[in-house]
Amino acid sequence: MNRQDNNDRFQQLLIRLVLVVIPTIIIGFITLRFVNFSYTALNTSLVSQTIYFAVGLTLAYTLYYYGARLAITFLLLWIGYWLFEKIINRLPGEFDVFYATARFQLYSTLFIFGWVFGFLLARIRWSYIIVFGLLATVTLVAISDTIDVSLTYILVHISPVVVYGLYMLFLSPLLTKRVEINLKRSGKLALRISLFALLILLAFIVTESLFKSDLKAVEKELGARGAKNNKDGSKNNDNNYDERNGLMEKGGKGDDGYRLKDTMRVNSKMSSSDKLMFCSKLDNYFPDGSPAPLYFVYHYLTRYDPVKETFTRDVNVPSFDEFDVDPVNLPMYYSYIDTTIFRKSMGDKLKKVVEAQVYLSENTWKHSVLGPANVFAIQTIPVEKDFQKTFISGYKITSYASELNNAYFVYNISANPMLEGIQDKRHEELRSVKGYSKIDNKFLNYYTTLPTGGIYDSISKLAFSLVGKDARPVDKVIAVRDFFLKRNENGKRIFRYSLKAGAVDDPNIPSSKMLYNFLFKTHTGYCTYYAGASLFMLRALGVPTRFTTGFAAINRSDKNKGWYWFYASQAHAWTQVYFPGYGWLDFDMTIGNEDQQNAPKPDGTPPLPPPEPWLVLNAKAESVNEKTKSLNASFSSLIFLNNTYALNKSFTRPIDASLCRILYNKKDTTFAAIHPGDSLIIVSYKDEAKKIPKPRPGVSIEQQVQDFPSPIIADEIHIRGKEKEKKKESGTKKGANVAEKKITWQEIALLAAKGIGALLIIILLLPLLYLIYRLLRISFAGNLSAKADQVYQAALYRFHMAGFERENETPLSYAQTKIDPALKAGFEEFMHVYLRLKYSAGTHQPEDAAVINRFAKNIGSSIRVKNGIFKSAAGYFNMALALRYFQTPTSTDYSTPSL
């Protein structure tokens, strides 16, 4: 091969790289993005994932474009991988941390995927169909995992893959030949691509208009309040909350919308994202009146997944005491108490009830309540108007907290005599726990599960070396704590705190390999390292332990007593250890950072407490008078001076809303937005001007409601959509609805599968059906020439399907040269008669009928004699053959001149 050929080939390769490989990389990126949304295990950098995929793809495409052998390259690849793994396993230190992890598996998998795609695209012409199908499936599976599936959502997510498929469909005919870089060819190419771009644009416009209608509907509702949003329950989860509306306790089984997808990112880069997450007023004080901060829990990671090598959340946890609501989406003044938490916290010694107000900023971690351990009640509260820019929502929580918990135990600081005193007292108290013999076995097993073998055994060994044989649980915990505080012979700490542990851009929760390295080699890490390592060691010692993520409250100034400010850098991980009777207690093994002086973040101004309502009505608008801005509302449940009551009958009262703030979806609107039938939350504040009825103990609440002032002066009205519609979907029906929806989804899939299957079968049977059609036409033919015609058509078809394809010859010469020499079917004789019938001026002759009938009978038998029964029948399932029969011959090119 000479130089010019080489250059030409290279040029062709470049063109193909641009036209095929780059779009494939892009679609790979998009698909990976969707997959990453759904599976946090993959939660590494998306860009690096794509790069691995792209490298594999490009490399394979180039290799196979130049004609590399499939088997040899795969063998080489495998040998390379194997050698790499071998070498890496021998290397000590930091290096192997990365390569032996799940992440390496992930990257190599992606690389192989890229490689296979590259091979397919370079070698097989229609391979893009496979690629398209695979990507579409992956995307569908990835997005099907989301809870709120709407049509628009699916469309938006699936459209990139569809666009890719269309693009390849457009492109593939071009790639079969050499792609010419000359003006005319390029013009053609440009035309194709611009046509394609137009198509995409069209699709986008359609999609956008789809979106627009959605958006517009929302806007409209916000403005004039169509009050129908709740009808389509699929869109948002509000309905779930409507169901256990405002003033009711959560009854029975709530949604197990356990969003395992929520990611936990303990931020390792302090400065970069030190945003305010939330602030809180925590009513927890030491006896001397000084504030006692607590850890704010976000999630518990209870299960160690040895496959993914990370800590994960779990659904089936025995006595799981996490409080499961999403505070951001709760309706205003919604209150919810989960009394099972008391039982689930599994300890009532030294417990107290702690109240806290939490104001969430936009940056906060979503979907779960942030609060001191064992939150059991929540009520949403409004944010004072001036603070609405900083905080999007607020709630009041009540926790069943242990007196033994305190965020002052942070970082094991052992210099403060006051704290040491408290700690010692705590340890003293806990020393009364002798062991875990009396607690539920299932519970114990779950929380002490640890994989065995290899590094896990080394960790266990290390843990056992720290404690005596009969050590009490608390001593074990202390031993582990002291292990991290050990100093070497020079008086320097062995373990150091560093945010730069391991490779950069590590997953935030270290893998077991990393923890092993942390314990035995590097001794450097941040909170998740300490928490993970101590979890391993404590579980090895048989102490029920769990990994806790959340925030460390830091008391910086006493200016605003009880107020704490939480920044992103305060994200923290620690362990909770279970002590029978006492419940779960925070133990933070992370040691202090000796190197870094953390510049204290200033506390902000605490938001003003919202005015306290004396009355909250969960009401329904009966009639609305826009002129006087008053309405009649009926209600059967209410909050009266912080007590929730359900009334045994419904009351209707006039409401004066003349000075009232009206809100819809937490946004201000006007009185006109209230329509009769709307579900409202009517709030009236404690206020000097109002006459507030005093609660009368011993008198039934109905009686007290009778004496409420009339009209009731409302200060805030929250609109919550129509009562009627809600009722329709409420209660058990709602649940059934959800189930129905799921079934529908499956049914649709099943239906689609059935449809496709049926379609395939029909397509497969089409040639046979056509044969039957042809034969039927013969028997129904009227006169002789019609019959001859049908016999002729059937013969052409049957001979074609028997494998004798007519090319450009006329039927007569086809009969003479192909059929009769091979089959002796008497086709030529028939053709002479047929052509005479067709073209001559005369009428048919008496012997014609005999010739036609003889031939008609002869067709099948002649084919069977030649091909055998089985083969001639099987021939009818040869799709390609059948397709060629119906293909019109390539017509001459009347419009485009060649060059």
Add this chain to the structure above:
Amino acid sequence: MNETTSKLKALTENIETIIRGKPKEIKYVVTALLAKGHILLEDNPGAGKTVLAKTLAQSISEGAIDFHSANGGVAFKRIQFTPDLLPMDLIGSYIFDESKKDFIFKKGPLFTHVLLADEINRASPKVQSALLECMAENQISSGDTTFQLDQFFFTIATQNPIEMEGTYPLPTAQLDRFSMKISFGYVSEEVEFDIYSNYLAIGNGKNTVKQVLTYNDVIHLQEAAEKVYIHPELVKGIVRLVQATRRHTEIALGCSTRGGITFIKCLKAWALVNQRDFVIEDDIRDLAHPVLHHRLIFRNREASRTALQQIADLEVNKLAKMGIPAKP
């Protein structure tokens, strides 16, 4: 019908005894004769063009008018075209008759039944056009007199595809006058062996060629060819084909209407030669190339090879797919 068939069969078989291994080409020549057309043979020297023409002439006996060949068949003349040939040399000229004291017209070689115009492209355009007038009009004009040629006037022209230097290639307008243009090509191995084995017998055609037809037979056959039935659907197909050649972008000059008429004439004659009294779709396919190809100007070599065949295949396939049409 049976009579014409047997006569035609006799004629073709008779020629086949001399020209071995070329039944199709012989049929073409006979077709051109029956269609009252003329034929142009383009082939290398020594392929048997002259022998064919000669044999054809000798197979027909009893010339009608005053010119006959030596063995009593119809008249056969052969002109070797050269650059210095003049129209006079073909037509004849007035010469002074001493005895009558008058100019009398001395007829040239064109006054014949079968004319072999050898290497027609070597003569000057002047001569070529003189010949072509005769072919088209069947008459000769010289001075103020017009001489009518016999109704059986059949020209077989030849030209060499090689040695094109110093030639005057026929313009398409003149090529159009030929009903057909065919090329012989070489024969197969066995046939060639057969020819070599019997060259003596073949070489001297005079002795071996039988006279199988009479002059009148040929005239009757020509009339019979005109009566061959061609189905309107086939005519429609021919119209589509002809129009397609005009629309086709790789064909610079499409088929003329005269070309189309000639095509139909030839189809009828061809059907008769194939012992049919009706035209079928196969005929279109067989004749498209010899009848139409030389009338078209193609934009490139590739198109010259394939375009016409493609169009013909397309139309024939349409006809083949068509069911039996209702009788008109």
